[in-house]
Amino acid sequence: MIRTFLTLAFLATWCLVPGAFAAGDAPALEKQQWPFQGLRGSYSKDQLLRGYTVFTNACMACHSIKYVGHRDMMRAGFTEAEVQALAKNLDMSIDQKLLTAQDDQTAIETFGKVPPDLSLINKARAGLADYTFALLMGYSEDPELIHHSFPKGLPEGAHYNKAFPGHAIAMPNPLTGPDLVTYHDGTPATVEQMAKDVTVFLQWTAEPERVERQHMGLYVLIYLVLFTLLAYVTKRAIWKDVKGH
Amino acid sequence: MAHTPNHPVENDIRNTYQWLEDRLPIISFLNNSVGSNFMAPRNLSYMWNFGSLAGIALVLQILTGIFLAMHYKPDVHMAFDSIQHIMRDVNWGWLIRNLHMVGASFFFIVVYIHMARGLYYGSYKSPREVLWGLGVVIFLLMMATGFLGYVLPWGQMSYWGATVITNLLSVIPFVGPDIVVWLWGGYAVGDPTLNRFFVLHFVLPFVIIAVVVLHIWALHMHGSNNPKGISLTKQTDYIPFHPYYTIKDIFGLGVYLIPFTFMVFYAPEYLGHTDNNIPANPLVTPAHIVPEWYFLPFYAILRAIPIKELGVLAMFGSILILFVLPWLDKHPVRSARFRPLYRPLYMLFLANFILLGWCGMMPAEGIYVRIAQAATAIYFGFFALLPVLSKYEKAKPVPTSI
Numbered sequence A: 001m002i003r004t005f006l007t008l009a010f011l012a013t014w015c016l017v018p019g020a021f022a023a024g025d026a027p028a029l030e031k032q033q034w035p036f037q038g039l040r041g042s043y044s045k046d047q048l049l050r051g052y053t054v055f056t057n058a059c060m061a062c063h064s065i066k067y068v069g070h071r072d073m074m075r076a077g078f079t080e081a082e083v084q085a086l087a088k089n090l091d092m093s094i095d096q097k098l099l100t101a102q103d104d105q106t107a108i109e110t111f112g113k114v115p116p117d118l119s120l121i122n123k124a125r126a127g128l129a130d131y132t133f134a135l136l137m138g139y140s141e142d143p144e145l146i147h148h149s150f151p152k153g154l155p156e157g158a159h160y161n162k163a164f165p166g167h168a169i170a171m172p173n174p175l176t177g178p179d180l181v182t183y184h185d186g187t188p189a190t191v192e193q194m195a196k197d198v199t200v201f202l203q204w205t206a207e208p209e210r211v212e213r214q215h216m217g218l219y220v221l222i223y224l225v226l227f228t229l230l231a232y233v234t235k236r237a238i239w240k241d242v243k244g245h
Numbered sequence B: 001m002a003h004t005p006n007h008p009v010e011n012d013i014r015n016t017y018q019w020l021e022d023r024l025p026i027i028s029f030l031n032n033s034v035g036s037n038f039m040a041p042r043n044l045s046y047m048w049n050f051g052s053l054a055g056i057a058l059v060l061q062i063l064t065g066i067f068l069a070m071h072y073k074p075d076v077h078m079a080f081d082s083i084q085h086i087m088r089d090v091n092w093g094w095l096i097r098n099l100h101m102v103g104a105s106f107f108f109i110v111v112y113i114h115m116a117r118g119l120y121y122g123s124y125k126s127p128r129e130v131l132w133g134l135g136v137v138i139f140l141l142m143m144a145t146g147f148l149g150y151v152l153p154w155g156q157m158s159y160w161g162a163t164v165i166t167n168l169l170s171v172i173p174f175v176g177p178d179i180v181v182w183l184w185g186g187y188a189v190g191d192p193t194l195n196r197f198f199v200l201h202f203v204l205p206f207v208i209i210a211v212v213v214l215h216i217w218a219l220h221m222h223g224s225n226n227p228k229g230i231s232l233t234k235q236t237d238y239i240p241f242h243p244y245y246t247i248k249d250i251f252g253l254g255v256y257l258i259p260f261t262f263m264v265f266y267a268p269e270y271l272g273h274t275d276n277n278i279p280a281n282p283l284v285t286p287a288h289i290v291p292e293w294y295f296l297p298f299y300a301i302l303r304a305i306p307i308k309e310l311g312v313l314a315m316f317g318s319i320l321i322l323f324v325l326p327w328l329d330k331h332p333v334r335s336a337r338f339r340p341l342y343r344p345l346y347m348l349f350l351a352n353f354i355l356l357g358w359c360g361m362m363p364a365e366g367i368y369v370r371i372a373q374a375a376t377a378i379y380f381g382f383f384a385l386l387p388v389l390s391k392y393e394k395a396k397p398v399p400t401s402i
Ligand code: HEM
Pocket: B047, B048, B049, B050, B051, B052, B054, B055, B056, B058, B111, B114, B115, B118, B121, B123, B124, B128, B131, B132, B134, B135, B136, B137, B138, B139, B208, B212, B215, B216, B219, B223, B224, B225, B226, B322
């Protein structure tokens, strides 16, 4: 019966788990390689700072990250002096959260809706980080493409986006061209680079504990494997006299 | 047990064991329950590990739950934020929450395997009907607890899942809509609902503990069944629970904790839904409302039937029918090993259960509804066939000892 079970468990994982993501009607997304993935994945401080730069310059006019302030960035390896300097550039204290100056009323008048808080966005859409990246790279002015989805033309005030479910998004393309920002480390600010960096930053705001979690997990797993091996050897020793074993 | 006057009571506290034994015989009680004085069949397979694993999973849920409750706020304006506070600001908060979240899923995996084991080896048959029935009570309580807990983070799926499921009760004739309003404490799922769901989610696990005690009590009346499903007669068929099964359970625990830990540290939200990271919004309905994975087979049965009342009945019936299982299957042979018809039917039932789970995940339209209907028919067909099998199935020769 144990063999039957393993087969069924295998079957169940195969048909149930990937289906959970296929169930939506969102467009298929290209899988990216992210530095934070994997057993030893982590965030690089430089990339986080680049992503922060993109966020504060190109997104914060409309979006907040209400669960994160400058002080919280010390968890990612920034020193107090560094976050003080960053906050000062924005005329903020390090204990204030990254809130947009735009009020909801203005947003509704301009876009018809309030731009969502981005703290958790990378965990709040099917496709996770791949989605955010695809969304930022997904704008297109190609009339044929637009006509294909919207034969009668795009709805009033909407923009065409390949990754957005329904393809008509209220957000205008925030990354219209290269060099919207100047990076502290001299990395060329191509559109793709900016999209990658801000996505990584948003992953960090969604899971600031991720690196600690992944590093700790490895030790816990090693410990458990040793524990289980010892338990197995002990079990064998205790059971050696039992008939049939 | 009661004090007998002619038994002189030991007053020397230096003889601590006897001193305590005369006042509260808890050590011998434990020894008789899970120690070297409790005899278990010597041929139990690893399938018999899942009962004690379920117990450990339950304790882990309660411990992590208590620590979460110290920081959680059951208020519609604060619930979502308080979860983020736990994840970001509370020391080890993310670990506690991930343990609790992944722990719930793994608890259900363990209990599903535990139940499937009982179904395969006929453990529900006489004289273990009450043991089985108490198990079904536990299962119902677990489902209630899981459902209530999923509402607490107050994300989109929390809110809409709660709305859909509580609305089911409105099909009760005459009083249904009133019951739903009473349950909500208002005219929609809202602040009073969240507050009482938190209270109930906190209380029910302790009720589960109480029923588990009864479950184990019932188990001890006749002891464990075994893979051959035969009643044991010889003293040599048994070995003491301790140390044999204690060490086997400890080893099993290690094997269990490895994938569990992997999920906790590397994929804590893999089994969850991304929509639950969006704060609840009564004005925006998610594209697909799906419950947690462990409800999916029953959710599929609910949606397979176009008449709402019947769907609700079928869904509850699909679980409640387990109570009468010992009287549906009265075949004298317990273990499926020796039943040439029951065994393949059992396999079909399990595969069909997984299929139902898949249907529960898909949108309730077109071909998916047809598949769910067929699978629902197979689900109930299995139970309908059992009385027939009991009468006509010829078992293979059953060994007389293990
Ligand atoms: C909190 C959940 C539960 C706990 C802690 C629990 C605990 C246990 C334990 C410790 C055993 C003895 C070890 C073993 O046979 O695996 C056992 C046996 C058993 N349980 Fe459970 N159980 C739970 C839920 C259930 C459920 C949901 C069912 C079925 C509906 C069930 C049915 C049985 C049966 C039939 C046996 C006897 C099995 C045999 O001897 O072959 N249990 N349980």
